[in-house]
Amino acid sequence: MTAASFDPTALLPDELLERFRERAVVHDRENTFPDDDLADLIAVGYTAILVPRELGGAGLGLAEASVLQQRLAGSAPATALAINMHLVWTGVAKVLSDRGDDALRFVQEGAVSGEIFAFGISEAGNDLVLFGSDTDAAPAADGSYAFTGTKIFTSLAPVWSQLGLHGLDTTSPDAPKLVFGFVPRSDAVTTRDDWDTLGMRATQSRTTVLDGAVAPADRIVRRLDPGPNPDPLVFGIFSVFELLLASVYTGIARRALDLAVDAARSRTSKRTGAALSQDPDIRWRVAEMALAYDAIVPQLASLTRDVDDRVDHGPRWFSLLSGVKHRAVATAKRVVDDAILVSGGSSYFSRNELSRLYRDVLAGLFHPSDPESAHATVATAWLGPIES
Structure with missing residues (x-):
């Protein structure tokens, strides 16, 4: 598979994702690592998606990895977040090699040979x-x-x-x-x-x-030197980390939106006898969820492609990256909240998938850049540093 012929369902077909979703219930309940998920991902070459084809990988870019991580997170958020950290290092290796620096070539070779970073x-x-x-x-x-x-x-x-x-x-x-x-x-x-x-x-x-x-x-x-540094390694870590994190939480938002749509169509109002999908208030809430979700996907696509294409945003890069991560997490949390309201009291039970998504999405608040750091970075980009 090449980036030009990219089809996310080839690596992550629906039947594989459904197995992941079924396992996610067990791993969440038993607090265990998804060894079977990892084995399946290794078997399809997922751990080397960002490694160049000439080294034995899939030769995909960050833009394609983002789409795949959104798809995986919609099935098993914790599996996606776990493998994200391996993909960060292979992504950093790609960022460096694309810019003529082979310092992390051993990461690329290791990912192909089965190493987990x-x-x-x-x-x-x-x-x-x-x-x-x-x-x-x-x-x-x-x-x-x-x-x-x-x-x-x-x-x-x-x-x-x-x-x-x-x-x-x-x-x-x-x-x-x-x-x-x-x-x-x-x-x-x-x-x-x-x-x-x-x-x-x-x-x-x-x-x-x-x-x-x-x-x-x-x-x-x-x-x-300690402190902010323009070294390409720092940019590589920050860019890949923020964008792939944002991808995971965007995938959670999409799954919550899909579950809300299903619930609205399947639930019936005792008052009117009509499906809740016909209720103006429910329709407004679902529309709000979709409007919020739709704003994140194209920004992720644009910024990941900019990293792949070595677009120079100069000092604006860090505010753009921290901003999209913060926005994706905040949006995902809001979408999950609204999905629970649309789905009703059944979503409060731990057996309900939305109950797990509600807990999973909260982890996004703790990843760098946190809300305070993101706002400080963006404020500095627009207003300049605080005067001493």
Whole structure:
């Protein structure tokens, strides 16, 4: 399959998605990782969709990956969010290679050979996110680094083979430096069994404790000054992370909208004897949901294509990216809320799919960029920085 002949149903046919949807109920209830989903995704080459064809991947772009993630999230949101973190690293590798930088070629080759990459950036209380770290990165004479610290929200925790992470080097002559690298699973990595959450339970995004976990010299991809940085790696991480996250929550919104439409058509008013789809208030609510959803899809398509086509938005990039992520999450939450109102009291029962979507969609509030960060970024883009 190539981007030119892209058909999302080829990789994710309806029958596969229906299996994912059936499993999602079990994984949510039992708080387990979707191993079967991952095996099915690997079997169809999903973990290498962003890897160039010449390296054995599908050769798709971020725009096509976004459509696929929307489709997957409409079936199994937690599965989509989990695999999202692997796709982030393969997407960053594509962003870099498209711009002549092969620093993450090993990620592309690894994805084809079966490696699963996890995302180890989040730390408790670290609102600097990409621009700072409480994890210690200790250099060795051979160019490797030993990372010691705690990472939170490590999706794919039971299955990852390589963890992409960052830490702070405070001892080198040119310190401080933020060090980005990849560590394999080892005795120096402990995964806590602490993922018992309101929603997105199947992601199993457990806490990861690093005690001198070593990233070899050839897996150290950047040493950067702390703080905002124009390095392509930073842009790659931020752009792919925000856009694929937005895609997952947009997929949830679409599924909630579809469920609301089905409910409106199948429910009947005792007062009028007509289907609720004929009730003016219900029609207005469904229309509001559709208007909100329809605004996100073309913006995602446009921005993902701009990344693929190397369009230069200059300093506007970060406000555009944080904005679409925030907007997608806020829209999805609103659409799910309205879908529950359209569907009635049955959606309050845990066995109802909308009940799970209601819990799953809340996770979007916690991913960077959070509402405060997004608004600060957009305000700076339009008003300039706060004067000191």
